Amino acid sequence: EAGVVQSPRYKIIEKKQPVAFWCNPISGHNTLYWYRQNLGQGPELLIRYENEEAVDDSQLPKDRFSAERLKGVDSTLKIQPAELGDSAVYLCASSRIFGETQYFGPGTRLLVL
């Protein structure tokens, strides 16, 4: 069984530029999560989807971050414009249903210069 796929693995951009991350969850997993992990910290939830509906986006900085999960499968997370403080690893995870084991992808490592 394929795991959670994320791309790109690494991204370097200048501040004020836009950036987008893509996630393909495990097949059949209805719940999808986007986390941000700063260096030396644990992951922090940005947004959670149940199928195509965003059910918890309370920690998403909505002035510059947006996300979508069209058709309830793949998801994209966008930052526009990026700031220096956005440098982090952006992790995608999925679970069959909410509350079950989350499986994480390898993450996208973002560096904003």
Added chain:
Amino acid sequence: QKEVEQDPGPLSVPEGAIVSLNCTYSNSAFQYFMWYRQYSRKGPELLMYTYSSGNKEDGRFTAQVDKSSKYISLFIRDSQPSDSATYLCAMIINTGGFKTIFGAGTRLFVKA
């Protein structure tokens, strides 16, 4: 004060040693307790999951929860160099919806 506190380490032990990793938490409403292992440049992977006080064993790993002291531990017996990773504790709280809170992680190095 953070909701979940975890010593960042690094913790360095010789191969074969027993490793003890710990987290404390402040909110007694936390209901489920987990340990994740994260290798460098990889996503976290779930090691252990428990919801009750006491011990839960899985191979060389034992998870211990003490709800009265708000303290959880992960013990690794016969540690191997392949156990070198960052270990994250995580807890689920129900605040009108379930939310997972992660500790900062402890970096472990097992020397051959």
